[in-house]
Amino acid sequence: MPLFIATMQAPRAALPSHFTTTxxxxxxxxxxxxxxxxxxxxxxxxxxxxxxxxxxxxxxxxxxxxxxxxxxxxxxxxxxxxxxxxxxxxxxxxxxxxxxMPDRRTSEKMSEKVLAALRRDGKLTISALAIQFGVTTRTIERTLKKRQEENRLSRIGQDKGGHWKVGG
Structure with missing residues (x-):
């Protein structure tokens, strides 16, 4: 049973990425x-x-x-x-x-989870998505970029103040 002590400012960042326990x-x-x-x-x-x-x-x-x-x-x-x-x-x-903590071993693909979250709230930030799914911001960035290249996701407006539109 792991012992976890971390500041709440960055609960995900304090966790080593190789741990999979929830x-x-x-x-x-x-x-x-x-x-x-x-x-x-x-x-x-x-x-x-x-x-x-x-x-x-x-x-x-x-x-x-x-x-x-x-x-x-x-x-x-x-x-x-x-x-x-x-x-x-x-x-x-x-x-x-x-x-x-979020279970990173889930069988649902990360991209589908991200798209579902953005359908519910298109104003979610990369940091919020990373915390929600227990992954790094870089993982979310790669997921978003790939979905944009597939025309499954588009960014409306600027990085600050804009929002995501799922479905192209």
């Missing part, structure tokens, strides 16, 4: 304290730092903004990226946060 877990020994439950972590809640001195140092260094909102921020950023929010469970003295 579940990533952060496992922390211990249990939730101060009466918190996994469900409470995804709602606005008060949180008390376990070690106020360490929390204060992290706060002053800018490594944390506040305490009590991290899981809300993670869930929001995952949803903004078109991904499922993580789940949290307590099990046998551990707290486990599970991220379900």
């Amino acid at each position: 579940d990533w877990k952060i496992i922390s020994a211990g249990e939730l304290h101060f009466g918190l439950t996994p469900e409470m972590l995804f709602q606005p809640h008060e949180s008390t730092p376990w070690n106020p001195w360490i929390a204060s140092v992290f706060y002053r260094r800018g490594l944390i903004e506040t305490w009590g909102g991290g899981t809300l921020k993670i869930a929001s950023q995952m949803q903004d990226a078109g991904l499922q929010p993580p789940t949290i469970v307590e099990n046998a003295g551990f707290v486990i946060m599970t991220f379900v």
